[in-house]
Amino acid sequence: MKTDIKYQLKxxxxxxxxxxxxxxxxxxxxxxxxxxxxxxxxxxxxxSEIAQEIFHDSLILLIEKVSDPKxxxxxxxxxxxxxxARFMWKNEARKRQKNPELEWKDTLILTxxxxxxxxEKEVELKMLESVLSQITERCKKVFExxxxxxxxxxxxxxxxxxxxxxxxxxxxxxxxxxAMSLAKDIKTATSIN
Amino acid sequence: xxxxxxxxxQIDMYLSGNLSPADHATFEAKxxxxxxxxxxxxxxxxxxxxxxxxALRAQINATAAAGGGASGMSNLxxxxxxxxxxxxxxxxxxxxxxxxxxxxxDTNLAIEDSEITVIDSTIIDFVPEEETLIHxxxxxxxxxxxxxxxxxxxQMNNAVIPLPQWENVVEENATNDxxxxxxxxxxxxxxxxxxxxxxxxxxxxRRASYPGGHYAMDKFIDKNLHYPKSARNKGIEGVxxxxxxxxxxxxxxEIDAKCTKMSERDGPAFNDVKxxxxxxxxxxxxxxxTHILRTMPNWEPAKNSQGNAILSPQRMYFNYDLDKGCLVYxxxxxxxxxxxxxxxEKERK
Numbered sequence: 102m103k104t105d106i107k108y109q110l111k112x113x114x115x116x117x118x119x120x121x122x123x124x125x126x127x128x129x130x131x132x133x134x135x136x137x138x139x140x141x142x143x144x145x146x147x148x149s150e151i152a153q154e155i156f157h158d159s160l161i162l163l164i165e166k167v168s169d170p171k172x173x174x175x176x177x178x179x180x181x182x183x184x185x186a187r188f189m190w191k192n193e194a195r196k197r198q199k200n201p202e203l204e205w206k207d208t209l210i211l212t213x214x215x216x217x218x219x220x221e222k223e224v225e226l227k228m229l230e231s232v233l234s235q236i237t238e239r240c241k242k243v244f245e246x247x248x249x250x251x252x253x254x255x256x257x258x259x260x261x262x263x264x265x266x267x268x269x270x271x272x273x274x275x276x277x278x279x280a281m282s283l284a285k286d287i288k289t290a291t292s293i294n
Numbered sequence: 295x296x297x298x299x300x301x302x303x304q305i306d307m308y309l310s311g312n313l314s315p316a317d318h319a320t321f322e323a324k325x326x327x328x329x330x331x332x333x334x335x336x337x338x339x340x341x342x343x344x345x346x347x348x349a350l351r352a353q354i355n356a357t358a359a360a361g362g363g364a365s366g367m368s369n370l371x372x373x374x375x376x377x378x379x380x381x382x383x384x385x386x387x388x389x390x391x392x393x394x395x396x397x398x399x400d401t402n403l404a405i406e407d408s409e410i411t412v413i414d415s416t417i418i419d420f421v422p423e424e425e426t427l428i429h430x431x432x433x434x435x436x437x438x439x440x441x442x443x444x445x446x447x448x449q450m451n452n453a454v455i456p457l458p459q460w461e462n463v464v465e466e467n468a469t470n471d472x473x474x475x476x477x478x479x480x481x482x483x484x485x486x487x488x489x490x491x492x493x494x495x496x497x498x499x500r501r502a503s504y505p506g507g508h509y510a511m512d513k514f515i516d517k518n519l520h521y522p523k524s525a526r527n528k529g530i531e532g533v534x535x536x537x538x539x540x541x542x543x544x545x546x547x548e549i550d551a552k553c554t555k556m557s558e559r560d561g562p563a564f565n566d567v568k569x570x571x572x573x574x575x576x577x578x579x580x581x582x583x584t585h586i587l588r589t590m591p592n593w594e595p596a597k598n599s600q601g602n603a604i605l606s607p608q609r610m611y612f613n614y615d616l617d618k619g620c621l622v623y624x625x626x627x628x629x630x631x632x633x634x635x636x637x638x639e640k641e642r643k
Contacts, residue, residue, distance in 0.1 A: 124353060125353050128353050132357050153358065157351060157354050157358070160350070161351065161354070165347075225340060226344050229344035230351075232344075233341075245345065245349050248346055249345060249350075271299060275299070277306075278298065278299070281337055284341070
């Protein structure tokens with residue numbers, strides 16, 4: 102019982118950290134679970150690279166889920182993480198036309214509906230990520246500071262030495278427009294192919 | 295600002311929830327009316343998601359590169375050093391504790407040993423530990439012993455090594471009445487054999503003892519008791535029970551010796567017929583045992599609570615073993631019915 106409470110407190114702490122935007126700490130704590138996930142994936146036909154990829158993806162998904170204020174934890178956070186990783190690995194294995202039997206310990210058996218997981222959307226998001234690496238450094242920084250670190254336009258303008266808050270704003274939307282157009286281009290290109 | 299950019303801003307505001315409720319409602323109506331706007335909103339939403347993901351991925355990759363642990367490189371070193379430090383500390387502590395523990399263990403063992411002797415002697419099964427224990431005791435305690443030692447040094451031939459294991463006696467003793475209290479007292483007597491004058495029991499009666507205590511008696515017996523030659527030649531082992539009284543003057547009187555068990559080496563005990571057939575050997579055992587008792591010096595008599603010397607019954611077992619030699623066990627103040635009609639157990643109470 103004591104350990105349960107301890108874990109609960111730890112989980113709540115992690116969640117609150119994530120919701121405050123201090124994901125770095127949470128990632129550091131949750132990354133300790135990687136060896137187990139890796140072992141599980143490698144025991145069912147994966148290699149270390151795919152294991153890392155899947156673990157990173159599941160970490161991102163977990164953080165996205167947790168940062169939603171409506172999210173309620175029904176199990177231990179690590180168990181939830183295992184569940185996501187298991188689901189991801191099963192998805193990946195299906196893509197490779199394998200259907201390994203997964204006997205993971207301490208895990209949830211999650212489905213796509215549980216996770217609101219849409220593989221098409223995921224592909225699109227990956228594409229968008231690649232798009233984001235093509236835009237200018239300044240745009241990247243503006244995006245990161247505004248959307249990820251949730252800083253105000255004023256501080257961003259100061260940090261990145263924009264002449265005014267308004268110019269920073271217009272710059273941001275210009276960057277966004279550019280990124281959107283790039284994404285469209287890539288989409289059309291892939292659909293033609 | 296261009297119109298496209300303003301729509302982007304509006305979408306941004308809408309997604310972040312910074313629009314006023316009224317504006318929020320109107321914007322939602324707009325979205326449902328305009329599919330192109332809806333797709334734009336979705337796209338922007340996903341772009342924002344992608345931005346977040348990218349940032350997260352960067353963080354995750356950073357932690358992965360740092361070794362996947364909970365800390366960066368510098369912290370890792372701190373961790374390692376602290377682990378080493380803690381390890382050394384604990385090692386030191388463990389070592390220290392081990393030292394004290396071993397000491398503790400030793401004392402505990404010593405206590406346990408003595409306890410064992412207590413327990414074992416209550417069963418009269420004289421203990422292997424007893425021998426060693428006796429010889430470990432400093433001789434200075436037994437200054438009175440030395441005189442006897444000098445006396446008997448000439449007779450010291452092959453030292454007889456006593457031996458344990460004696461089931462018959464145990465059974466017999468168990469059948470005796472009121473054994474328990476005596477056994478406890480005896481055991482105390484044996485443990486404190488260095489000081490036979492110790493007051494034992496609630497009645498504060500001193501028990502009769504060989505001058506110098508059990509230790510002295512054991513030495514005396516070791517030197518004087520020899521395996522009967524006839525029995526050794528025939529390869530027969532035996533047990534003799536001697537019951538006698540110690541008078542108020544310390545004299546040993548009315549020795550009643552009985553051979554309770556005979557057997558061949560490691561063989562089963564003789565039955566009555568075989569005992570009769572080997573009566574000569576049996577007598578040899580009995581004579582051997584009684585001879586020792588007769589040659590013993592006067593004992594220190596038992597005393598009652600008033601300090602007066604009293605008559606006390608005693609029982610001794612002589613165990614003759616071919617391999618281990620002879621060993622004598624003493625039970626004093628045995629509660630068998632006195633010839634003068636006194637039951638010492640009752641008298642005490």
